Each structure stands twice: as C-alpha cells, then as structure tokens.
Amino acid sequence: MAKTRVLVEFGMGTSLRRQDYTEAAVRALKDALWHNSINMAELFDFPKSAMIIDAKIGVAEPDKVDVQTLLDVFPYGQANVSVEEGGLNIAAPHRDGHTVIANAAIIVSFDMEPAA
Numbered sequence: 001m002a003k004t005r006v007l008v009e010f011g012m013g014t015s016l017r018r019q020d021y022t023e024a025a026v027r028a029l030k031d032a033l034w035h036n037s038i039n040m041a042e043l044f045d046f047p048k049s050a051m052i053i054d055a056k057i058g059v060a061e062p063d064k065v066d067v068q069t070l071l072d073v074f075p076y077g078q079a080n081v082s083v084e085e086g087g088l089n090i091a092a093p094h095r096d097g098h099t100v101i102a103n104a105a106i107i108v109s110f111d112m113e114p115a116a
Contacts, residue, residue: 058086
C-alpha cells in the first residue's frame with residue numbers, strides 16, 4: 001500500500017461544566033471535520049469509503065475518553081483514533097471542578113500508486 005497523506009485538519013472542543021473528556025473530544029473532532037468541507041475523495045475520484053482517517057486526540061486524562069464514541073463521529077472512511085495526553089484542564093474559580101479542553105488532529109490519506 002502506498003498510503004499518501006493529502007490533508008491535515010485541526011480542531012478544539014470543550015466540556016465547560018461536566019468534565020466530560022469524551023464530549024470535549026467529540027467536539028474537537030467535529031470542529032476539525034466541519035471547519036472545512038473535506039472533499040478529497042471527489043478530487044481524486046475515489047469513493048469516500050477509501051479515505052484513511054487517522055485522528056489524534058489530546059486530553060489531560062486520556063483514559064476517560066470512549067474511543068468508540070469518537071469512531072462513531074466519522075460518517076465514512078476507515079477511521080483510526082488514538083488518544084494521548086494533551087489538551088488542558090482549566091480550574092473553575094467559582095465552582096468545583098474544571099473545564100476540559102481537547103485538541104484534535106485529523107490526517108486524511110489514500111492508498112495511491114506513486115506517479116511513474
């Protein structure tokens with residue numbers, strides 16, 4: 001396979017009060033996906049199912065993210081999600097808890113033959 005990267009997009013999401021790492025990560029993914037119209041498949045005349053999507057999520061507590069919920073965000077393509085330490089927890093001064101900030105990077109690739 002000649003996996004060729006064609007697009008990288010970034011997003012950010014938050015959980016302001018519930019300290020829900022999965023929700024913040026979902027919002028970061030959606031921010032990256034819907035920030036721009038991603039029509040790479042059409043540009044290369046591939047079916048959308050041929051998109052290879054590698055998503056990296058950064059949150060302060062990666063073990064609190066439900067990866068299957070993140071995979072369900074993608075409407076098509078072959079998605080892979082990894083969650084690692086990153087993002088931010090911001091203390092809430094007038095209540096218990098903190099705001100969760102998640103960052104997302106989405107890398108879209110296709111299996112392409114090198115140009116001859």
